[in-house]
Amino acid sequence: MQQLKIGDVTITSIVERDGPWRKPEAMFPAYDATTAEKHLETLDAVVLDRATGMMNITYQTFVMRTPHHTILVDTCTGEDKGYPAPMDFPKRRWLEEFKAAGLSFDAIDYVFCTHLHIDHCGWNTVLRNGRWVPTFPNAKYVFHKREYAAWEEASNRGENPPGNVWRFNCEPIVEAGQALLVDDDYTLDDTVWLTPTPGHAPCHCCVNIKSGGQRAVVTGDLMHHALQVREPDWYTIFDWDAKQGIESRRRFLGEVAGTGTFILPIHFPNPTVGLVEPMGATFDYKFVR
Ligand SMILES: [Zn+2]
Numbered sequence: 190m191q192q193l194k195i196g197d198v199t200i201t202s203i204v205e206r207d208g209p210w211r212k213p214e215a216m217f218p219a220y221d222a223t224t225a226e227k228h229l230e231t232l233d234a235v236v237l238d239r240a241t242g243m244m245n246i247t248y249q250t251f252v253m254r255t256p257h258h259t260i261l262v263d264t265c266t267g268e269d270k271g272y273p274a275p276m277d278f279p280k281r282r283w284l285e286e287f288k289a290a291g292l293s294f295d296a297i298d299y300v301f302c303t304h305l306h307i308d309h310c311g312w313n314t315v316l317r318n319g320r321w322v323p324t325f326p327n328a329k330y331v332f333h334k335r336e337y338a339a340w341e342e343a344s345n346r347g348e349n350p351p352g353n354v355w356r357f358n359c360e361p362i363v364e365a366g367q368a369l370l371v372d373d374d375y376t377l378d379d380t381v382w383l384t385p386t387p388g389h390a391p392c393h394c395c396v397n398i399k400s401g402g403q404r405a406v407v408t409g410d411l412m413h414h415a416l417q418v419r420e421p422d423w424y425t426i427f428d429w430d431a432k433q434g435i436e437s438r439r440r441f442l443g444e445v446a447g448t449g450t451f452i453l454p455i456h457f458p459n460p461t462v463g464l465v466e467p468m469g470a471t472f473d474y475k476f477v478r
Contacts, residue, residue: 190461193451196401198380200453201290203250205265205283207458209238210246213416217423228419233476235458236415244414245458248278248308251407252290253398255380258298261325262396262407263455267311270357276307283312297325299377302332303409304390305340306427307350309455310358321361330362333383334370336392337363386411386441388434389427395441405451405462411438413456418442418465418474442472451477 193200214220229237238245253260266272268280302310313330314321323330340355362368369375373394376382383394389410396407410427411434417423421438424431445452446467452474453462463476 195398195403195405197256198400199254201252203286205248206278207247209241209243219423232415246456247458260299262301263309264312266308269316294325297328300328300330301396304393307354313358314361321357323365323367329369331369333392339391386437388430388437390429407453415474418472
């Protein structure tokens with residue numbers, strides 16, 4: 190997906206990396222080969238790299254231009270963080286796509302993070318004169334207050350993950366006075382608002398967009414792969430609370446199925462955007478081209 194129009198809102202994808210990443214059996218503890226193969230026969234071919242058996246996984250930021258604001262949703266892994274491989278993605282592609290979208294750091298009004306994992310808050314900060322400072326000097330950064338607190342606690346306990354993720358990408362934003370620490374029901378205006386979808390992370394949220402009678406939702410990591418739309422019970426090895434994640438996924442998919450709501454999952458490969466449709470007891474994901 191390069192661009193999507195939702196009424197008066199234009200949504201653009203800024204990609205950090207894409208391509209084959211991880212085998213589904215290494216991601217989903219409930220994986221079962223027969224079930225997976227059955228789904229993969231009828232899911233869009235972009236979801237799997239047949240040569241390696243790996244899922245195609247993209248890391249991207251969405252830019253939303255509304256009539257009032259320029260907003261980033263999720264900021265990939267960023268630069269200079271010193272993360273070990275494989276999370277040490279080259280920085281150039283993201284920067285070039287950001288520039289090609291006609292953006293500059295000072296033009297961003299809001300940064301939303303669906304959750305505060307390593308690959309969703311990286312570009313929040315940049316290293317300047319040995320200090321982590323907000324990348325976007327004029328932006329307010331919207332963090333769920335209990336998501337922020339959970340990672341602060343984990344960081345203070347010395348857990349890894351999060352390692353340095355909270356200290357490098359989140360704490361400096363609060364110290365700079367640019368954070369909005371919000372609740373589940375945060376509403377920016379009549380176009381953009383949050384809904385809680387906890388489980389993958391303590392207070393994971395989706396970002397909703399409504400304009401001109403159309404709707405879209407940035408779903409963060411509510412699902413990492415289209416297999417989880419067919420099998421919502423397939424939690425991942427990275428989930429904070431797998432049971433809660435399953436409940437959030439099932440509830441969300443049930444709410445949007447058949448409604449024409451455009452879905453924007455951060456990690457789904459190009460063209461990324463799709464529609465959820467009912468499919469027996471579960472759901473299907475139809476990429477929109
Ligand atoms: Zn992620």
